[in-house]
Amino acid sequence: MNILKLIVIGCVLSSVFSSVALRAEDSSAVNVLDITEPHVASDAEKRAKTLLAKAVIHVQTEGEESVKDFMSAPEYVDEELYVFALGIDGVFLASGGSSMVLVGDSVLGTQDVYGKPFFREMITKAVRDGYGEVKYNWTNPTDRMGEPKTTFFERVGAVIVAVGYHPERSGAAEAKRLLAKAMKAMVESEQESIDEFNDPEGNFIEGDLYVFVMDMNSGKFLAHGASPELVGRSHDEILSPDNKPILTELLTLAKENGRGVHTYQWLNPQSNKVETKHTFYRVLDNKLVAVGYYVKSNLS
Template sequence: MKKLMGIRVFKSSLGIGFGAASGIALGVAVALSCLASPTVLASDTNQPNITTTDNPPIITPAAQRAMVLLDKAVEHIQQDGAEAVGDFAKQAQFTDNELYVYALDMDGVFLASGGSSAVLVGDNVKSTADMYGKLFFQDMIAQARVTGGGVVEYHWTNPVDSSGEPKRTFFKRVGDVIVAVGYHPQRAVAYQAKGFLDEATKALITDEQQALGAFNRHDSQFVKNDLYVFVLDKRTGEFLAHGATPHLVGKVFSIQGKPMIGEMLKLAEETGQGEISYPWLNPTSGKVENKHTFYRILDNKLVGVGFYQR
């Protein structure tokens, strides 16, 4: 076993486990559908019984930039042929700040990279695993054979702070070449959630109806990456606003069928504020993660903002 750039390379013949991507063209609509989560999360897997919206997960600015860069790289290979992969390491048009393009062939040979993965050029990476042993290149090749493109997630060294963080990569097959662009999804932390809650509270006090409308819009200042605001009716427990899933408005906030409003009000009865943790769908990953929420009581409403714990 050898280590390269925070990953581990295993010489093994592990089986491939993958899910088919939902589309080939990697425009925004297809990338969204690739990330889409199930309509109902099954309770028999200890996940909350959450009915999600028909809207796809929130696509962040970083994801949009990655998709634009991928489209540009794919068009380049379509026009100039497979030998043009070398341009990904030479031409500035194939980088966007921390984002870069890389390519491998259908046999797993790493062909080119405009970033830190350039150390892999010439290697067969089918047995390359991330820091948790996931054979993500195998997954990528398998998806490319079936659907021609998709999304794969793994843990890769973030060059900004040298930590192994989740990375999400969009890719597309062009002939025998797989072209890919990945990004590190941004994750909020506790102090950012508290700051968001302060802003949301001020907005509700200033103009309640305008604030509720803004909380429900994905393009407003109150939705940023995996941070968003939700508001509950204190009397019924129903959502009055939900930044990630506006479809939930009018429905009762519950986990595994248990309404949450009673517990949250009890925790806040002395100070008018509280915090609570529970499993919930992360809108930027489409996965259920542990969420820690800070909230306040404001008249007949409960307003909350949480962050997803790693």
């Protein structure tokens, strides 16, 4: 690789990581109830962005036809990560991984395991913004099926270059951060926030994390990110898979202390298995606002 390429790649990588740092700084600016955690990029996320930057430079310097190199050149594969490319017309052009079976096909109608047309979303964002990310649920050929995947992409002419990775399971830090974000939104506009919490494509769905809200007086759901059909249902109508009145218990705890964490069994919408859920909750204006994260249990 010549000196000019190395300089350009260095500038792109510097820009990528600077933008990541700025977004992390923005997300950590929320000070609601002192529960905000800054975003820390995982190793897989960093490697995906680095690989994408390298691939984008390759297409920029060698031309759109060079996407074929992603099919065979080892420098465009990093362990489980690989580069793929598609045209803005929806035709899949190249892949260094298992998705190579799609090469030559139109993927405009391709959906993830939950019916989301994520390639179409990717194309729309790429045409509009030039770059971005899309989240969906896809088969991980290594050891998982139908789990969350995040793909970063950038448009180069009529080509979209992309690298995706399967994030690690969300944990306590991510749940606390989403709860802080939800609390801030509730303070700014309660009804708008509740509407967005109920949107399965909204900004408050992050992998297996989502927000739910209950009215402390009526004990009814006002919002539920994973199952909006629960809105309007009462706490005493719903039991956990192991037949415990977990929502009644949660409301009782919230009335006693206003904030805390409650542990119970619940269906993880991503794995479609019953798992142990640790839910952080806060009370705001007589509303219980909560976000929980999952860990595998013996009932799975």
